[in-house]
């Protein structure tokens with residue numbers, strides 16, 4: 001059963017956490033504060049936490065479920081799965097449900113009002129910016145076991161499979177799963193290494209995406225991929241890299257999927273990842 005969740009926050013690790021925080025403060029117009037070794041970067045609709053650690057390592061992804069019936073359904077869906085102790089994640093409420101995926105990425109789910117009651121971000125000053133909204137919407141992981149990861153996210157956590165990418169032999173190379181009606185909450189790319197790939201911020205339309213591109217240009221933050229349009233999701237996008245090399249994306253026009261939508265199938269080729277041209281291939 002689809003968890004009806006949305007991506008609330010990513011907590012990523014970095015050997016240069018303050019440099020990353022400074023990058024996201026500038027490039028994505030976020031207010032950042034450090035507390036007990038963790039950088040809290042926030043702007044309305046988007047959040048990134050950064051703590052010292054290994055580059056390319058996701059500390060956790062946080063999903064919020066806002067409806068109490070949906071939360072009850074998710075608790076039932078995951079009742080037999082092993083749960084993580086939340087003690088290692090002091091900024092999260094004890095009621096959060098945490099799970100390790102097959103690659104040891106931590107996925108945390110909270111009921112909306114619980115995070116509000118226990119979150120420590122509300123007192124932070126929000127910097128006034130003239131930039132358009134851009135909300136935390138999806139992220140992507142590279143994995144050496146894409147079939148196992150697909151099984152975990154769809155069968156164990158209940159995400160809905162939107163699209164698959166297969167090579168000519170039928171082997172799965174990538175897949176896109178959704179936790180709500182937006183085409184993907186998470187993309188999984190088969191790759192030689194397992195690591196964090198990118199996060200994406202959804203902006204309302206093409207005009208706003210252009211404003212974000214102009215903002216990057218003013219800062220001399222190079223657009224390393226795009227502007228393009230992904231096949232799966234049909235979203236227009238561009239990507240930049242943070243100081244650790246993590247990709248960060250501004251996206252718009254992502255496909256809205258009815259429950260009845262069949263799973264889409266794509267060939268493993270550059271055009272799938274960018275209908276307009278070149279792609280960053282992960283395998």
Ligand SMILES: [Fe+2]
Nearest residue numbers: 140198200249
């Ligand atoms: Fe993306």
